[in-house]
Amino acid sequence: MHDLHVFVCTTSGRHHCGGQGSEKVLQRLRDEVERRRLGHVRTTRMGCNQQHHQGPIMIVYPDGVWYGRLRAEDVPEIVEEHLVGGRPVERLRITPDGPWGSTALT
Amino acid sequence: MHDLHVFVCTTSGRHHCGGQGSEKVLQRLRDEVERRRLGHVRTTRMGCNQQHHQGPIMIVYPDGVWYGRLRAEDVPEIVEEHLVGGRPVERLRITPDGPWGSTALT
Numbered sequence: 001m002h003d004l005h006v007f008v009c010t011t012s013g014r015h016h017c018g019g020q021g022s023e024k025v026l027q028r029l030r031d032e033v034e035r036r037r038l039g040h041v042r043t044t045r046m047g048c049n050q051q052h053h054q055g056p057i058m059i060v061y062p063d064g065v066w067y068g069r070l071r072a073e074d075v076p077e078i079v080e081e082h083l084v085g086g087r088p089v090e091r092l093r094i095t096p097d098g099p100w101g102s103t104a105l106t
Numbered sequence: 107m108h109d110l111h112v113f114v115c116t117t118s119g120r121h122h123c124g125g126q127g128s129e130k131v132l133q134r135l136r137d138e139v140e141r142r143r144l145g146h147v148r149t150t151r152m153g154c155n156q157q158h159h160q161g162p163i164m165i166v167y168p169d170g171v172w173y174g175r176l177r178a179e180d181v182p183e184i185v186e187e188h189l190v191g192g193r194p195v196e197r198l199r200i201t202p203d204g205p206w207g208s209t210a211l212t
Contacts, residue, residue, distance in 0.1 A: 045153030101145035
């Protein structure tokens with residue numbers, strides 16, 4: 001499997017990803033990566049992409065796969081299927097709204 | 107040019123990217139993207155990747171190109187050459203240290 005860089009939005013605020021449980025998503029992700037010793041996976045927090053209406057969100061690069069409306073319980077499936085197996089989890093994917101190049105305000 | 111997602115570390119702290127001028131790097135990037143109306147470029151803040159010894163850092167995905175020791179004055183060259191021209195700026199590239207899969211602590 002090629003190296004993967006997984007970003008989780010943890011912007012705080014009630015209507016942002018942080019207010020929708022993204023810290024639990026990130027923690028579960030890091031727990032799984034650590035437990036399974038996935039040396040090809042790097043995890044990093046990110047700021048707002050103006051997608052919190054479908055948050056919490058996660059993006060996997062270089063694949064360019066966006067996930068949304070995540071709960072911590074969804075993470076093991078993403079890890080097993082996508083990060084290990086190379087198959088994105090279609091039911092959890094989202095398409096970012098708005099023009100791609102819109103600059104986040106935060 | 108394919109869609110690009112540019113991440114700039116803005117973690118605060120004297121020895122972190124934020125303490126080395128990364129806010130000015132991000133602002134200059136957003137100014138250039140806005141001024142040139144680069145609709146294929148999205149810009150997002152990111153947290154720590156444990157690379158602040160060569161910060162401030164920026165990563166361009168899906169290309170997987172890491173830049174380091176950036177000053178705001180370096181940004182127009184990255185925009186012109188890489189984000190518009192598709193040619194990474196070799197003199198500003200870095201290789202992330204340490205095992206890829208190391209989980210950032212922040």
